[in-house]
Amino acid sequence: MPELPEVEVVRRGLERWVSGRTIDAVEVHHPRSIRRHTAGAADFAARLKGLRIGAARRRGKYLWLPVTGGGPASQTAAEGISPMVTPSVTHGLAILAHLGMSGQLLVQPEGAPDEKHLRIRVRFDDALGTELRFVDQRTFGGLSLHDTVPGAADHLPDVIAHIARDPLDPAFDDAAFHDALRRRRTTIKRALLDQTLISGVGNIYADEALWRSRLHYERPTATFTRPRTAELLGHVRDVMNAALAVGGTSFDSLYVNVNGESGYFERSLDAYGREDEPCRRCGTPIRRRPWMNRSSYFCPRCQRPPRG
């Protein structure tokens, strides 16, 4: 289940093995994997041909690859709706990627056998002998091509402008996050998973950060003090950096880096997936509770539920 650390590992792999290369051809094997590209598979493939890939970027769980070399080509322009409205000089293009639940971006030797769930193949116009593959069992993830926000130095795709900065972004505003928490009438885990408040946190790292902070997942955000928010953010950053240092968390073969290798953070998890195992602080068995069609893992002693 790729969250920020896993996506960052993939970004680094793309940076090393894909950035700077020019696309020769794209094959779309499953339409659902390009569903966010509303102009369809043929348009996606045709417009990528000949483009050069720039530096790989990430915000939260989203990845993107700025591309250059094509003509003016927003989706609306390509559809012929209003080709004169958007001057091509004010914006760029980027390939947006989201791994969803089970998506993988793999750099494979050309001619390696196709994976069972190969959805998209990108061939390059060079002699390096490798290609980029998007493999995705559950098809929650996908690729698409978008205009970038005019003037944005990071070439942010316009369709993810609503996604908040992530806690490892130097420009993340801790004070603004605290103020937003105080305004919300919701509970802390919901807020941590809300990608418009803070991005990159999913079910695993939310439970880990809450365990480290000794906070129950249903604590109302309106009860948070500035120091409590600061401590929580510190634990979010610590656990993500620790995971990043060992290549992320791999529960099964569904999360791997671009070279197909797993991460090793699973063995360091304190709460997630540890139902009935002793809390590493106090020895009380960790509990699992159904929560929002998924699970929350917590220590019933260290993380007391809020009153009421």
Place this chain on the structure above:
DNA sequence: CCCATGACCTGTTTGC
């Protein structure tokens, strides 16, 4: 606007 919930998707595990 704010917040909560269901739909989407497939392979594996669990239970009767």
Place this chain on the structure above:
DNA sequence: TGCAAACAGGTCATGG
């Protein structure tokens, strides 16, 4: 043994 239900859960549309 076989089948069904539960489970994994990120994002977005929708409805209160």
